[in-house]
Amino acid sequence: MSNQQPIPGSDSGLLEGELREQRDAARAGGDPSLERTASLSKRPFRFGKWFKATGWRHLVGIVVVAFALFPVVFVISSSLNPNGTLTGSNALFSQIGLDAYARILTNPQVPFTTWFANTLIIAGVTALLTVFLGALAAYAFSRMRFTGRRFGLITIVVVQMFPQMLAVVAIFLVMSAISDWFPAIGLNTHIGLIMVYLGGALGVNTYLMYGYFNTIPASIDEAAKIDGAGHARIFFTIILRLVAPILAVVALLSFIFSVNEYVVASVILIDTENQTLAVGLTKLVSNPRYADWAAFSAGAVIAALPVVLLFLYLQKYIVGGLSAGAVK
Numbered sequence: 001m002s003n004q005q006p007i008p009g010s011d012s013g014l015l016e017g018e019l020r021e022q023r024d025a026a027r028a029g030g031d032p033s034l035e036r037t038a039s040l041s042k043r044p045f046r047f048g049k050w051f052k053a054t055g056w057r058h059l060v061g062i063v064v065v066a067f068a069l070f071p072v073v074f075v076i077s078s079s080l081n082p083n084g085t086l087t088g089s090n091a092l093f094s095q096i097g098l099d100a101y102a103r104i105l106t107n108p109q110v111p112f113t114t115w116f117a118n119t120l121i122i123a124g125v126t127a128l129l130t131v132f133l134g135a136l137a138a139y140a141f142s143r144m145r146f147t148g149r150r151f152g153l154i155t156i157v158v159v160q161m162f163p164q165m166l167a168v169v170a171i172f173l174v175m176s177a178i179s180d181w182f183p184a185i186g187l188n189t190h191i192g193l194i195m196v197y198l199g200g201a202l203g204v205n206t207y208l209m210y211g212y213f214n215t216i217p218a219s220i221d222e223a224a225k226i227d228g229a230g231h232a233r234i235f236f237t238i239i240l241r242l243v244a245p246i247l248a249v250v251a252l253l254s255f256i257f258s259v260n261e262y263v264v265a266s267v268i269l270i271d272t273e274n275q276t277l278a279v280g281l282t283k284l285v286s287n288p289r290y291a292d293w294a295a296f297s298a299g300a301v302i303a304a305l306p307v308v309l310l311f312l313y314l315q316k317y318i319v320g321g322l323s324a325g326a327v328k
Contacts, residue, residue: 075297076297076301077092077093078293078297079101079297079301080093080095080096080097081097081294082095082097082099100294100295101298103298104298107295110280110283110295111273111280112277114273115275115276116303118275118276118277119259119277119303120306122197122258122276123255123258123259124255126194126198126201126255127251127254127255127258129194130202130205130251131205131247131250131251133202134209135209137209138207138212139213139231139235142210143213143218143221144231153207153210156207159203160204160207164200164264168264171196171268172267175187175192178192187268187270188269188270192268193269196268197258197264201257205250205253208250209247216239216242216243220234220238221234221238221239245317245318248314249318251310252310252311252314255306255307255310256307259303259306259307260278261278262278262279265279266278281299
């Protein structure tokens with residue numbers, strides 16, 4: 001019965017004729033959407049087959065998104081809890097109030113605005129200098145040939161295998177010795193902390209940008225050199241625009257690291273007025289008798305705003321590849 005052809009003039013025959021006309025018109029006109037619609041209209045929707053093919057991916061995506069967003073929702077709920085305890089905020093949004101935000105912004109014993117400004121200054125300067133110095137080093141490794149180039153690249157990779165936390169004692173001793181000669185860049189200074197961050201981040205970022213610089217065709221440099229451009233002009237006017245996506249990624253990662261870093265900042269920054277948010281906010285929960293988790297969560301939510309705004313601003317550079325189609 002399934003192999004029988006539709007009877008001409010019947011309903012099934014008319015439907016089959018219309019579908020054939022749609023497929024013929026799609027093939028003749030080159031419209032793939034019409035051809036796909038005509039072919040799909042013959043097959044009924046089967047949930048089991050769809051779920052086996054693509055539906056399970058949607059389910060996995062929903063689970064992963066919920067798992068990733070739960071800590072964020074929990075912190076926001078805790079920041080809106082006026083009780084000031086973390087255990088009382090297990091029931092999400094059971095109590096809503098802005099007391100924690102008002103308490104952390106108006107408490108004279110908690111210079112939150114000063115910590116926030118220090119964090120933005122240190123993270124912003126560190127991100128800019130990391131991108132600039134790392135791009136210079138990556139351009140040199142990618143475009144120039146000199147003695148020790150390969151050894152330098154290998155050294156960068158090997159040094160980055162050891163976490164910066166292992167060198168905290170050495171960093172403290174070095175910065176303490178520098179303070180005796182140059183107090184402006186020693187302990188308890190923002191410049192000293194920025195220099196330490198630059199020393200720890202330049203290696204991995206340079207190697208990361210070096211790989212991206214290699215994807216830029218060297219024919220661009222050669223064409224610019226024929227027109228009389230030097231390395232400086234090629235770097236600032238041509239290469240930097242083509243490698244904008246990796247510069248945005250490095251700037252974002254460096255900014256996030258500087259905002260969240262605690263160990264080195266707590267060792268170098270001693271005075272309360274010079275500390276960052278990561279160091280200052282821990283004082284709110286360091287007292288074992290009373291830990292103001294609501295104020296801590298409120299500060300964490302406010303501290304996350306610059307990171308989110310920077311990510312949204314750099315998203316177009318991160319997603320797009322500006323080097324695509326640069327050379328035909």
